[in-house]
Amino acid sequence: MKTRLLNCTASDCRAAFEPSGVIRRLFLSLLIVSVLDYAFLPEELHSLAKLDGIATLSFGRTVLLTLLLTFLLTAVALFWRTDHLERFGTLGVFAVFTFMAVKHSYTIYFYLFCIAILVLLAVDAFLHLKAEEKLCADVEPSAKEKADEKQEVGTIDLLFGNSKAMRLAALILVILFGATFVIGVITMTVSRVLAHASPTYDFGIFSQMYYYMKETGIPFTTCERDGLLSHFHVHVSPIYYLFLPFYALFPSPITLQVCQALMLAVSLIPLYLLARKKGLSPLCTALICGALAFYPAFAGGTYYDLHENKFLTPCLLFLFYFTETKKPIGMAISALLVLSVKEDAPVYVAVYGLYLIVRTLVTLYKSDKRDKIFGFLSGGAMLVVSLVWFYAVTHYLATVGDGVMTYRYSNFMYDGGESLISVIKCVIMMPMKALYECADAEKFTFFLQTMLPLLFIPFMTRKHERLLLLIPYVLINLMSDYQYQHDIFFQYTYGATAFLFYLAVLNLADMKRPEPRRALALVSLFAAISLFVPTVGAKIEYYKENYEANKAVHSEIDELLETIPEEASVTTTTWYTVPLSRRRILYDLYYGSDAHTFSTDYVILQPNDSYINRKFATDEKKTNGLANLKKKLAEYGYVLVDEIEGRVLVYQKTQNP
Numbered sequence: 001m002k003t004r005l006l007n008c009t010a011s012d013c014r015a016a017f018e019p020s021g022v023i024r025r026l027f028l029s030l031l032i033v034s035v036l037d038y039a040f041l042p043e044e045l046h047s048l049a050k051l052d053g054i055a056t057l058s059f060g061r062t063v064l065l066t067l068l069l070t071f072l073l074t075a076v077a078l079f080w081r082t083d084h085l086e087r088f089g090t091l092g093v094f095a096v097f098t099f100m101a102v103k104h105s106y107t108i109y110f111y112l113f114c115i116a117i118l119v120l121l122a123v124d125a126f127l128h129l130k131a132e133e134k135l136c137a138d139v140e141p142s143a144k145e146k147a148d149e150k151q152e153v154g155t156i157d158l159l160f161g162n163s164k165a166m167r168l169a170a171l172i173l174v175i176l177f178g179a180t181f182v183i184g185v186i187t188m189t190v191s192r193v194l195a196h197a198s199p200t201y202d203f204g205i206f207s208q209m210y211y212y213m214k215e216t217g218i219p220f221t222t223c224e225r226d227g228l229l230s231h232f233h234v235h236v237s238p239i240y241y242l243f244l245p246f247y248a249l250f251p252s253p254i255t256l257q258v259c260q261a262l263m264l265a266v267s268l269i270p271l272y273l274l275a276r277k278k279g280l281s282p283l284c285t286a287l288i289c290g291a292l293a294f295y296p297a298f299a300g301g302t303y304y305d306l307h308e309n310k311f312l313t314p315c316l317l318f319l320f321y322f323t324e325t326k327k328p329i330g331m332a333i334s335a336l337l338v339l340s341v342k343e344d345a346p347v348y349v350a351v352y353g354l355y356l357i358v359r360t361l362v363t364l365y366k367s368d369k370r371d372k373i374f375g376f377l378s379g380g381a382m383l384v385v386s387l388v389w390f391y392a393v394t395h396y397l398a399t400v401g402d403g404v405m406t407y408r409y410s411n412f413m414y415d416g417g418e419s420l421i422s423v424i425k426c427v428i429m430m431p432m433k434a435l436y437e438c439a440d441a442e443k444f445t446f447f448l449q450t451m452l453p454l455l456f457i458p459f460m461t462r463k464h465e466r467l468l469l470l471i472p473y474v475l476i477n478l479m480s481d482y483q484y485q486h487d488i489f490f491q492y493t494y495g496a497t498a499f500l501f502y503l504a505v506l507n508l509a510d511m512k513r514p515e516p517r518r519a520l521a522l523v524s525l526f527a528a529i530s531l532f533v534p535t536v537g538a539k540i541e542y543y544k545e546n547y548e549a550n551k552a553v554h555s556e557i558d559e560l561l562e563t564i565p566e567e568a569s570v571t572t573t574t575w576y577t578v579p580l581s582r583r584r585i586l587y588d589l590y591y592g593s594d595a596h597t598f599s600t601d602y603v604i605l606q607p608n609d610s611y612i613n614r615k616f617a618t619d620e621k622k623t624n625g626l627a628n629l630k631k632k633l634a635e636y637g638y639v640l641v642d643e644i645e646g647r648v649l650v651y652q653k654t655q656n657p
Contacts, residue, residue, distance in 0.1 A: 020361075021074075021077065021083065022074060023362075023464075024083075024086050025070045025086060026066065026070045028089055029066045029067075029069035029070040031094060033062055033065045033066050033069065034097070034431055035100070037057055037429070037430070038430065039100065041053045046100075047104055047105050051413070053430075054426055054433060057430070059429055073086070084125075084129055087124060087125040087129075090121055091118070091125050094117065094121060095118060101114070105436055109439035109443070109444045110436050110439040112439070112444070114435065117435070127462065166283065170283055170286040171286075173289075174272055174286050174289045174290075177289055178265040178293060181265050181293040181298075181299060182261045182262060184299060185299055185302050186257065186258055188299075188536075188544070189260070189261065190257050190258070191543035193253050193305075193579075195546050195547040196554060196576065197543065197546070199575060199577070202306070202307065203304070204577030204586075204588070205223055205224045206231075206305070206306045206307075207253040207577070207578050207581035208583075208586055209221045209240070210240075210244065210251075211581055211582045212584070214244065214247060214251055215584075219231040222587060223586045223588045223591075226587060226588075226596055227596070233397070233401035235308065235343060236342065236393045236397065237340070237341060237342050240308060243260075243263075256306050257306065260306050264298070264310055267314040267317055267498075268289045268292060268293065270317035270321040271288065271292055272286075274320055274321040275289075277321065278509035279509050281517075283518075284514075287522055288504065288508070288524070288525075290525045290528070291453060291454070291501075291524045292497075294453075294525070294532040295497065295501075295528050296535050297449065297497055300488040300536045301489065301490060301491050301494060303489040303490075303536075303539060309341065310494055311341045311494075312338065312345065312348065313497050313498045315341065317498050319334035319338060319349075320498070331378060335349050339386065339389050343393040343397060345495070347472065347495075348499075349382050349383075349385070350383050350386040350387060353382030354383055356375050356378055357375065357380060357383065359379075360376055404420075406419065408482035409480055411437055411481040412427070412433070423479075434474070437478070437481065438478035442486055443478050446477065446486040446488065447478070450496075450497075452527055452531065453524060453528035453531055453532075454500060454524055455524050457503070457524065458504055461503075463510075466506060469502065473496035473499060473500060476495060488535065489539075508520060553644075553647065556647075557579075557644060560648055561579050561648070564580065564604070565601075568601040568602055569586075571586075571588075571598075571600045571602070572602075572603070572605070573605055573606045574589075574590060575606050575609065576648075585600060587600060589605070589611065589615070590612075590615050598632070598638075600653070601653055602650065602651065602653070603633060603638055604649070605651070606647065607626060607646060607647070608646065616628040616629045636653070637653055637654055637656055638654070639652060
């Protein structure tokens with residue numbers, strides 16, 4: 001059978017309107033329009049490091065030209081086979097774009113990212129050409145090939161067997177991985193609390209917030225913004241109430257650390273179920289679960305204690321599992337839990353909803369009616385509900401709360417506004433700007449730390465709709481210029497982690513032979529462990545040894561702090577807000593105003609706290625902060641009533657100034 005260039009049959013005409021082809025032409029058209037816009041910018045506006053050039057472009061014009069060009073390319077596809085030309089055209093246009101952009105905005109990391117994308121586009125184009133040539137060869141498979149193929153499909157990914165004993169062994173292995181993760185995280189986080197190494201921002205805030213939730217049911221704090229307010233005026237995170245029953249039984253900051261470790265370990269359950277549902281063998285499933293347990297960004301993100309973002313990984317993985325198994329109630333509960341994590345959490349649900357819609361469109365002529373209905377309804381519902389919720393919570397924060405933290409994307413705010421819509425428009429008008437902002441030394445390191453343990457498996461697919469699942473990783477972790485969002489020791493990795501492991505499971509399941517799956521899963525686990533040990537493992541060991549070496553001193557500090565009456569108001573340095581958090585009035589010395597700082601019953605200091613010098617020092621070397629603070633305390637009527645030399649100074653207010 002020879003390939004025809006001229007289309008004339010009804011099936012060929014329908015092929016021109018296949019969603020996958022239309023999406024491919026839409027992307028190519030946008031790329032062409034962006035290249036032309038960039039080429040015609042004045043020379044001085046070509047730098048992608050600035051927003052001046054993008055500010056001169058018209059979003060409406062870009063969208064209109066892109067749609068018109070897509071229409072023209074689709075019209076051509078009615079008469080000629082253009083899929084090869086479209087793929088190689090995308091490769092060529094991006095190569096031209098790369099040449100122009102790198103010429104005017106060169107950095108080694110930007111260059112490397114562009115080359116990596118060029119390689120992926122080239123591989124896709126040539127693999128599609130090879131597949132088409134094989135199809136056109138019209139060679140009938142031999143009887144042996146048919147038998148092998150039938151056997152392979154019937155025994156997908158058995159690896160070392162799918163017996164009851166193997167399933168039990170794999171389950172035990174997953175439990176051991178989970179237990180190891182829990183022990184490691186608890187060791188690090190609890191040691192930080194016991195060694196007074198957890199600061200006000202952010203664990204002191206959450207420790208006091210849970211005290212208020214236990215006493216009043218409302219997430220009030222006084223140390224977060226130097227005054228009484230609901231934490232939900234800063235971040236809308238009702239999911240925190242899930243830990244409240246446990247905190248009510250055991251009201252201690254340590255309870256929160258233990259709850260967080262156990263909650264994160266729960267992520268292995270939906271990952272295990274998802275991998276088994278997709279046909280991975282018990283052993284391969286266990287290895288993937290182990291890779292998550294030792295994934296540096298998974299345990300590493302607990303380094304700065306409790307945060308609402310940690311709920312994202314288990315909730316999203318349950319959402320993926322319930323969607324793959326078509327269980328609407330489970331999907332709805334999981335999606336609502338994700339939305340309750342934070343005001344930006346709807347992004348994750350919206351992306352997944354968009355993916356479900358596009359996946360259904362791409363398989364429109366291959367799937368049955370029930371799958372189509374399920375895909376469109378579930379994806380559409382997720383997309384609509386998440387967008388409505390996002391608008392509601394951001395409006396609430398903008399009008400009632402402290403506002404939305406859009407400054408973290410100021411590198412995309414080309415119009416001087418503060419709306420995240422500007423980020424979307426900027427990326428559409430100039431896609432290369434997004435790639436440029438993803439490329440610097442810190443982000444390149446982060447990219448390797450998060451992708452090497454997965455051996456880049458999330459990219460190993462020719463189902464292009466799956467690349468939509470990379471949006472959270474790119475948007476949240478790479479595009480922002482907020483340094484903590486691309487650091488494995490902060491809390492911003494947990495949504496992307498769920499998507500990356502979901503992609504890994506999907507792509508491994510697509511591999512026809514078990515050997516590549518076995519090798520990739522095994523090496524992925526070893527890669528995760530080898531990176532975990534010198535990064536997260538080193539921190540676990542440090543905090544464990546630090547606490548044990550000074551256990552007697554820290555116990556003495558706790559005994560002294562426990563003598564402060566719970567009903568007393570306190571101002572303290574950042575390292576003592578956590579043990580003093582179970583009270584209604586608590587201020588951080590560094591961030592507090594003088595009106596609040598010197599109005600409390602007690603001021604408790606850590607003499608060697610660098611924050612004291614930052615705020616109160618007046619000499620050039622920033623060394624007389626403590627002396628100056630002591631003078632101010634005396635002026636406001638405070639006297640020293642207790643101390644542990646070099647560790648704690650307790651001042652009590654005895655009279656008003």
